[in-house]
Amino acid sequence: MAQVRQQLGVPMRQAQLKAIFRVFIPDYVQQLGGTPLVNWRIFREINHEFLPECAEQLGRDPTFTEATALLYRKLVKARRDKQASPYPELTRLLEIYEAEYSASDNEARKAFEAGVERRMLLNCRCNCSSCLDDRSGDIEAPGLSRHLLNRPLLTEWLNQVRTPQTLELDGTVSGTDISERIDLLHE
Secondary structure (H helix, E strand, O other): OHHHHHHHOOOOOHHHHHHHHHHHOOOOOOEEOOEEOOHHHHHHHHHHHHHHHHHHHHOOOOOHHHHHHHHHHHHHHHHHOOOOOOOHHHHHHHHHHHHHOOOOHHHHHHHHHHHHHHHOOOOOOOOOHHHHOOOOOOOOOHHHHHHHOOHHHHHHHHHHHHHHHOOOOOOOOOHHHHHHHHHHHHO
């Protein structure tokens, strides 16, 4: 992190550091056959490979329960049919949980699904009932809340707001140039 700050002159907020650590540092030391799991590959297999396929299959974003169950079934089916795993790092994660909970396949499945759910980057959904039923005062009156929690609308608005703050780079830009451009954006 210090190198990023020094080379680019870009301050990193605590939330950004937490996000980077979440992706690149495992929850705890997980090893299979003496080889540690690679946490960023698990994130990639879940969020960039499996979830888009799952959304295409269902025609919508899956719920956490649907996604974890479909992923578990897909991994078990590939192993049962003696096919190459579509998600090798996730297969290793499942094998770790199966070894840890050897007495109970159901407990291993629950632990695997919880481990996958923790790594899914699907924290919030459009018009989520949890937010709509929340009366804590963090959101507007129920009549307006559906519009405020419309993720596609929010994304469109954010894109328009962020456009003037977006920095386009090509391969020829040096670290100093990037730092100067960022300083101009923050003025």
